[in-house]
């Protein structure tokens with residue numbers, strides 16, 4: 001019966017997190033939330049989830065700690081190079097016909113996906129007419145994204161990914177080394193708006209031409225996935241594009257009919273005419 | 275314990291398998307004989323390099339009578355299907371009975387991780403689960419097998435003596451000494467029998 005009690009405690013903990021701080025993890029996929037909460041409980045040294053709940057309700061510092069466990073900051077620049085290659089070769093040619101563009105990177109983590117897109121748009125000559133919106137719920141991740149500094153030992157992978165994505169230049173053109181890392185050029189974020197936005201609790205983000213939301217939806221249950229996908233549909237301009245992670249799709253979504261498959265293997269969709 | 279016949283438990287609802295080095299050969303001895311109408315789902319984690327298309331799914335599709343698929347996020351778990359974890363994603367079982375994927379950090383340098391699959395499956399299926407650790411070269415799966423055993427499920431380990439790589443079965447046995455030790459042939463026969471009893 002112990003596990004059942006734990007399940008109750010976890011539900012109550014998530015409820016407390018929502019009621020006290022308005023972070024809503026109640027409909028995230030349970031198994032991985034449970035796994036990460038277990039890690040938090042063990043590493044932070046709490047005997048039970050109830051004890052964690054008590055700490056969370058009374059100590060705001062606990063929020064940041066817990067968010068660090070509950071949100072997964074695992075990312076790469078040009079992760080899945082074939083996705084960025086498809087954007088470069090088939091989506092950007094469409095976007096070139098617009099005088100001004102809005103791109104939303106939803107769940108941007110520490111910025112890897114954002115900088116990948118900014119570099120891609122620069123290489124394809126679209127950067128000057130584009131505004132990028134980079135959003136996440138984790139404030140530490142957003143701050144890291146705004147700094148754009150990555151450990152130097154990760155840059156080898158980023159460079160290889162960039163090359164495989166059809167990069168027209170060397171990634172080393174975009175960063176200098178210092179502070180023990182690769183510091184990405186601040187001109188890359190001159191046209192970026194960073195903002196705290198939750199796909200669970202916040203509203204539409206207007207008239208985007210491209211939304212890239214990768215490896216965020218897998219953390220949600222089906223209903224929540226549908227909520228987010230509905231939000232994307234309503235945030236996209238006419239014939240706007242939606243790119244998802246390699247293992248995410250609209251196949252099971254209630255909003256599947258609102259989109260057409262544009263690059264099927266890369267999970268890139270285009271909003272249909274209403 | 276090797277060779278002792280073990281009772282077939284009729285309450286079993288799912289099978290999970292974890293393996294790394296030597297996986298293809300070991301799985302080739304076990305999976306192809308399972309019939310198309312096998313009444314249980316089989317979820318499998320094999321350590322594969324992250325950038326590889328899932329060659330395992332294609333390979334076993336040609337060899338197996340059962341349906342073989344790469345697991346999809348939020349897919350309901352169906353009996354008679356073998357699900358492989360996709361490269362570079364963890365595979366988790368959610369209750370009641372569907373799959374989910376995650377890009378959480380690698381566990382013991384592995385994504386997918388056997389521990390992650392087994393622990394979530396133990397949580398979802400409890401005693402109605404069989405967990406099998408086969409040949410492999412690291413410690414992944416040991417904690418997971420312990421979770422299966424602690425939840426009252428049936429823990430099975432390939433005999434390290436005959437295994438292509440013994441580190442993984444040895445670590446699993448050290449973590450859960452109550453596990454049944456069997457040869458590959460015995461494991462194959464055991465899984466087939468589990469299906470016959472329905």
Ligand SMILES: C[S@@+](CC[C@H](N)C(=O)[O-])C[C@H]1O[C@@H](n2cnc3c(N)ncnc32)[C@H](O)[C@@H]1O
Nearest residue numbers: 071075107109136137138198199200214215216
């Ligand atoms: C695994 S990372 C994906 C990073 C990047 N998009 C990629 O594919 O490499 C998931 C990100 O989603 C963010 N996230 C989780 N829940 C969210 C929500 N409700 N709204 C927006 N972002 C969320 C996390 O903070 C984390 O940065």
